[in-house]
Amino acid sequence: MQPTFDILVVGSGASGGWAAKQLTEAGLRVALLDAGRPQQDKNFTEHEQAYQLKYRNQADAYLRRTRPVQKDCYACMEYNADWFCNDLDEPYTTATGKPFSWQGRTRMIGGRTNIWGRQSYRLSQQDLKGKSFDGYGDDWPVNYSDLAPYYDQVEKYVGITGISENVPELPDGHFQPPMGLTCAETLFRTRVKDKLGWTATLGRSANLTKPTNGRAPCHYCGPCERGCITHSYFNAAFTTVADAMRTGRCTLIPNAMVHQVLLDPASGKARGVSYVDRTTRQTREVTAKVVLLCAQALESTRILLNSAPGGLANSSGVLGHYLMDHIWVGGGASGDFPELAAKASVNGPRRPDGIYVIRFQNTPRGPRSKDFLRGYGFQGGGATSFSMAAPGFGAAYKKAVLDPQTSVRVVGFGECLARYENHVALDPNVVDTFGIPVLRISMQFGDNERAMIRDMAKTGVQMMEAAGARNVQPFEVPDRIPGYGIHEVGVARMGDDPKTSVLNQFMQTHDIKNLFVMDGSCFVSIGCQNPTLTIMALAVRSCDYLMSELKKGNV
Numbered sequence: 431m432q433p434t435f436d437i438l439v440v441g442s443g444a445s446g447g448w449a450a451k452q453l454t455e456a457g458l459r460v461a462l463l464d465a466g467r468p469q470q471d472k473n474f475t476e477h478e479q480a481y482q483l484k485y486r487n488q489a490d491a492y493l494r495r496t497r498p499v500q501k502d503c504y505a506c507m508e509y510n511a512d513w514f515c516n517d518l519d520e521p522y523t524t525a526t527g528k529p530f531s532w533q534g535r536t537r538m539i540g541g542r543t544n545i546w547g548r549q550s551y552r553l554s555q556q557d558l559k560g561k562s563f564d565g566y567g568d569d570w571p572v573n574y575s576d577l578a579p580y581y582d583q584v585e586k587y588v589g590i591t592g593i594s595e596n597v598p599e600l601p602d603g604h605f606q607p608p609m610g611l612t613c614a615e616t617l618f619r620t621r622v623k624d625k626l627g628w629t630a631t632l633g634r635s636a637n638l639t640k641p642t643n644g645r646a647p648c649h650y651c652g653p654c655e656r657g658c659i660t661h662s663y664f665n666a667a668f669t670t671v672a673d674a675m676r677t678g679r680c681t682l683i684p685n686a687m688v689h690q691v692l693l694d695p696a697s698g699k700a701r702g703v704s705y706v707d708r709t710t711r712q713t714r715e716v717t718a719k720v721v722l723l724c725a726q727a728l729e730s731t732r733i734l735l736n737s738a739p740g741g742l743a744n745s746s747g748v749l750g751h752y753l754m755d756h757i758w759v760g761g762g763a764s765g766d767f768p769e770l771a772a773k774a775s776v777n778g779p780r781r782p783d784g785i786y787v788i789r790f791q792n793t794p795r796g797p798r799s800k801d802f803l804r805g806y807g808f809q810g811g812g813a814t815s816f817s818m819a820a821p822g823f824g825a826a827y828k829k830a831v832l833d834p835q836t837s838v839r840v841v842g843f844g845e846c847l848a849r850y851e852n853h854v855a856l857d858p859n860v861v862d863t864f865g866i867p868v869l870r871i872s873m874q875f876g877d878n879e880r881a882m883i884r885d886m887a888k889t890g891v892q893m894m895e896a897a898g899a900r901n902v903q904p905f906e907v908p909d910r911i912p913g914y915g916i917h918e919v920g921v922a923r924m925g926d927d928p929k930t931s932v933l934n935q936f937m938q939t940h941d942i943k944n945l946f947v948m949d950g951s952c953f954v955s956i957g958c959q960n961p962t963l964t965i966m967a968l969a970v971r972s973c974d975y976l977m978s979e980l981k982k983g984n985v
Contacts, residue, residue: 435461435681438702438718440688440733442466443541444962445948445969446724447666448584450674452973458980459679461716462671463686463705465725466513466537469544469667474657475509483508503533503916505545505655513538513545519863525872531913532728532871537708539684540667541726542916543962545655548636548663548782549809550590551959552581552601556794560955564792564803567848570954571926571935574601580967588664588966589642591783592634598795600629600788600807600959606639608632609648613770614812615785618838618897625896628790633809635783636664645669652780663782683716685709689866690737691721691945700945703733706864720944720976720985724969727950728854731921732869734947735856743922743939749932752923753852753873754956756915757844760879761886761906762808764839765899771834774816784811787840787893789958791885802881806844806958808890812837840893842886845958846912847878848920873912880908917961922951936975937968944985948972 436458439449450462480487487508493501500506500514515535524530534542555574561567578601585604592605611619611632619630637648646660654663661668674680685708692715694701702717723730731750735741741749787808791799813836820830857870887906894902925931928940937952939945948969950961979985 433701433717433719435459435716435718437461437720437722438716439463439722439724440703441541441724441726441729441949442539442671442682443543443666443724443726445965446722447540447543447670447674448966448969449722449724449948449973450680451670452970453977454674454677454679456977457679459681460674461681461683461718462674463683463688463703463716464539464541465685465687465708466539466541467684468682469539469665471657471659474659476651476653476656476658478509499531500533500535502531502914503545505534509656510545520868521860521862522868523857523860523870525870528872528874529911530871530873531911532918533913534916538667539671539682540665543664543666544657546962547960548654549786549960550585550588550634550636550963551786552603553577553957553959553964554599554601556599557955557957557959560804563794566803568925568930568954571924577964577967577971580971581963583970584963584966587643587669588636589638589645590634591632591637591639593632595629595631595788597629597788599790599793599805603634605634606642609635609637609639609781609783611785612812613772614767614814614836614838617767617770618812618893619785621897622787622893626892628893629788630785631788633783633786637782638662643669648782650779650781652782654782687864687866688725688733689713689864691723691733691742692717693742698942700942706866708864711864720946720980723945723947724949727918727921728869728871730947730949730951731854732856734922736867743932743941743945745941746929746931748850748923748930750855750921751850751853752848752920753854753871753918754846754848754920754953755873755912756917756956756958757806757842757846757875757879757882757910758915759841759907760806760844760883760910761890761904762810762839762841763887763890763894763902763904764837765894765897765902767812767836767838767897767899770814770836772814772836774814774832774834784809785840791889799885801885802878803847804845804878804882804958806842806882806886808840808842808886810838810840812839838894838897838899840890842883842890843915843958843960844879844882844886845956846875848923848955849876854921875910875912883908883910917950917956919950919953919956919961922947923954924952925954937972938975946972946976
């Protein structure tokens with residue numbers, strides 16, 4: 431039987447959207463499957479006030495009845511809770527004593543780009559070649575020079591606000607005009623640089639500051655996680671996926687809960703996928719010459735594990751292993767800057783961005799820590815707000831609330847080391863509402879991550895003191911639960927050796943030449959930077975490779 435499509439893409443988020451765009455614009459017929467329903471502007475609520483909602487956005491306990499895990503995500507709220515999966519219908523399990531919070535499981539076209547934090551950073555050569563630097567783990571099979579032109583391409587299309595800093599640990603990119611820093615952030619940036627030599631910069635965020643491809647610049651309303659009617663932040667639903675649909679060569683299949691990759695028994699190649707229609711509960715098949723899994727690292731790996739005993743494309747035995755997530759808000763500090771106090775505002779502009787402190791530990795030019803490998807960066811921001819925690823009551827309290835409080839807070843995001851024992855597998859005793867076996871996740875942070883958390887608090891205080899802050903308050907969370915970073919990567923790692931990796935450098939499975947996994951599954955190490963920009967750049971690069979191989983008849 432002839433395949434219906436040239437390419438089958440599973441997942442319409444950061445990487446799947448790019449794959450669909452690149453391949454359809456090259457003339458190929460693409461089927462784009464996603465577990466979610468179509469996204470539309472009418473679903474966006476970024477301008478609605480809480481008093482317009484039935485429960486005034488105060489019914490967290492009610493939302494947790496069906497989304498006990500998803501509600502842990504900062505973006506899941508009464509405004510958009512139906513964008514997220516029902517945790518009761520789509521569970522997962524964890525190993526005893528190893529909690530993991532699998533958040534951000536959206537069920538909308540565009541995937542997590544509907545609700546992501548939009549921070550967009552390049553990995554450096556040191557990030558890609560960590561083993562060569564400190565001897566731990568494995569190097570990526572790619573160099574920064576391989577990715578640089580694809581970072582360029584993605585950034586120009588997506589639209590990233592930022593400031594060039596010429597710091598090797600965080601390569602500069604193609605930035606739109608910066609959104610700007612607050613007075614407190616500017617003071618913090620200047621004094622930290624002068625006294626410590628560390629660089630605090632504007633967060634590099636996927637929010638437009640100038641018109642781009644028919645999308646308007648950000649109007650600073652604030653809650654991007656509830657959508658954007660002006661399409662000012664990058665969401666695959668109204669950018670890459672929309673471009674693919676405009677070609678007339680993309681067939682979108684929503685509400686498709688993909689279960690398995692199907693194989694041709696004669697050739698051993700992938701011939702398509704089977705999926706359960708979330709609406710009708712019917713099982714269906716779609717066939718294609720090439721299959722691309724872009725469903726998100728854990729979801730794509732779940733599909734591979736469900737596709738064959740022991741997992742499809744798993745001759746190496748490492749499928750599902752080396753799970754990583756960032757140390758999320760592990761430690762940091764805050765401080766007050768009363769000399770910069772200004773009048774607080776209820777309805778002032780709300781910049782959807784903050785500051786970023788570039789990694790300064792364990793670098794070629796900087797000091798080496800005796801306590802941990804790799805490094806971390808800080809995200810945060812400074813602003814003036816009302817004194818809602820003021821003491822007293824009545825008239826005195828009302829007056830005290832109006833006293834402006836200007837402060838800066840920075841929180842650490844650290845690299846988690848890749849370890850074989852951090853893994854996922856199928857739970858033999860649990861299926862979801864569609865009858866598909868679910869993942870059992872076994873992950874925990876180790877001594878290296880805990881040492882890094884302690885250092886985050888220490889250096890956070892150093893920065894606050896260097897900046898002249900008052901009332902400096904450090905914090906650390908030594909028992910941080912993995913998953914809160916919502917940056918799961920690494921469970922189908924790339925490498926040159928088929929015996930120790932699932933994918934080659936172009937995200938093509940070693941075992942099946944017409945099967946690719948184009949999402950964060952491929953990561954060999956995680957760095958301390960948010961992974962989405964790298965995921966997109968890798969996907970575009972892999973699509974170029976795929977098109978070249980198709981022309982040669984090698985796939």
